[in-house]
Amino acid sequence: MYVFYNNKGIGDVLLIPLKSAQHAKFSMETYKDVVRIIDHETNEVTGYNLFNASKYLTELENGKIKLDQNLLEQLKDIFKQNQVNGELDIDLSPKFVVGYVTDIAPHENADKLRVCQVDVGAEQLQIVCGALNVDKDQKVVVAKIGAVMPSGLEIKPSNLRGVDSFGMICSQKELGIPDAPKEKGIYVLPSDAKIGEEFAI
Template sequence: MYVFYNNKGIGDVLLIPLKSIDHAKFTYETYNDVVKIIDNETKEVIGYNLFQASSYFSTLENGKLKLDEQLLEELQGIFKKNDVEGTLDIDLSPKFIVGHVIDIAPHENADKLRVCQVDVGTEKLQIVCGAPNVDKDQKVVVAKIGAIMPSGLEIKPSNLRGVDSFGMICSQKELGLPNAPKEKGIYVLPQDTKTGKEFAV
């Protein structure tokens, strides 16, 4: 997970996105320098904006910043100072993982879809995939539930034509990689890539 800071572009504000939304209906709650953003429909917290951000950190670089344990602990302290209601409870486990396709089967209700069983190191996930080049024994990039794609799409459990799917096997384009091929298809990694390793997006 990442937070974002662009002092020249948007000012001295640290953006902390937690979830994506596909509509513009949200409300704000302000706690001194912290603004909590809430989805009107689900009442979920979808993110926070921390104003005067540079005053809280000794160094704060522009760009995309990985939210690790140390930064989360600092933010929790900042939120406490600003009397923010609720806790900043964030799952920091990697959401983009190297997976190993251990089994693949045709979808009963869709010719172009296949049902994949994917080992991601700590668990096995069932993922429905429509890529023409997906195959058994491939090493692939898996976006797990809760992952936020570069496009802003949040990966959620889904049901595709009657089959449950828990994640997405990604293409280079979906991962926002430079020089991604225009042809449809998942990103197949070298066979010696370690299953369960985090994939940096």
């Protein structure tokens, strides 16, 4: 997960996105320098804005900043200073990981979909995939539940024509990789890629 800082573009504000926006209407709660952003229809917290960020965090660099445990603890302390109600509860486990397709089967209700069993290290995921080039014994990039794609799409549990799916096997284009092939298909990784290891995007 990343947070974003662009002092020249938007000012001394740290953007902390938690979920992709599902609706256009938002409500906001202000706690001194912290603003909580809430989806008006679902009532879910979609993120926070920390104003005067450089007052609290030294050595902020412009661009996207990986949210690690150390930065998360600093943010929790900042939220306490600003008397923000509720905990800043963020899962820092990797959301984009190397997966290994252990099994693949036809989808019973859709000719163009296949049901994949994918080992992502700590667990096995069932993922429905429509890519023509997906196959057994491939190492692939998996976006797990909770991942937010470069497009802003949030990966959620889904049911595709009667079959549950818990993640997405990604293409280079979906991952925002520069010069991604124009041909459709998943990104097949080299055989030496380590199952369960984080894939940085």
